[in-house]
Every structure is written in C-alpha cells, then in structure tokens.
Amino acid sequence: MVQHKGRWWSNPLLLLRALPNDREATRFGFLVSKRVGNAVTRNRVRRRLREILRREPVAAGWDLVFIARSKIAEAPFAEIERSTKELLGRGQVYHPPPQAAQPRGDSR
Secondary structure, three states: OHHHHOEEEEOOOEEEEEEEOOOOOOEEEEEOOOOOOOHHHHHHHHHHHHHHHHHOOEOOOEEEEEEEOHHHHOOOHHHHHHHHHHHHHHOOOEOOOOOOOOOOOOOO
8 A cells, every 4th residue: 555655755775655544553664675685684674773763753643664775784773763764854754852951051
C-alpha cells in the first residue's frame, strides 16, 4: 500500500516512503537488500535505524518504510541519524523536541 499510494523522499543513504494511516500508532518497515552487504551488515543497519526511530519523536498515524541504499553500510551512526532526521523532516513526520532553556549567568 505504501509503495503504490505513499509519497517518497530520498538522500544518498536512505529512501523513505510514507503514507498516512488511521491508527494512533506509527508503523515502521525496513528494507535492506543484499546490495548493502552480508546478513551481519544488513542486521546492523536495521538495528541502527530502529534505535534512531526509538529515540526520535515521530508523529502518530503513519506507515513509514525505510529503504537502505548501499552507502549506508560504511556510514557512521551520526550520519545515518542525520540522514534519517532529514527525511522525516522533509516528510513532515518528525517533531524535534523543544530546545531546553539555557541558564543565564550566575543564579546566586
């Protein structure tokens, strides 16, 4: 369903397909083909993506499918995280947390 009716955005590491659903939860899917690497590498990529999405505030009511590109295998975690946040932002499903107020000067 997401493949045929959803919208998509991409960058060098990932392709994101998104489709709104009528559920309260967002569902995630991960496609990591053999082009990315062997089973160990593919599973590491999936674990990294799951961890990034676990920590990020994603809007409810979406079906999201992340398709990994071959360059993701060599990318450091921080770059994958930045790439994922970028795609979620472009798809308008990412809600970054508000910045904490910085203390001003001495509080005495």
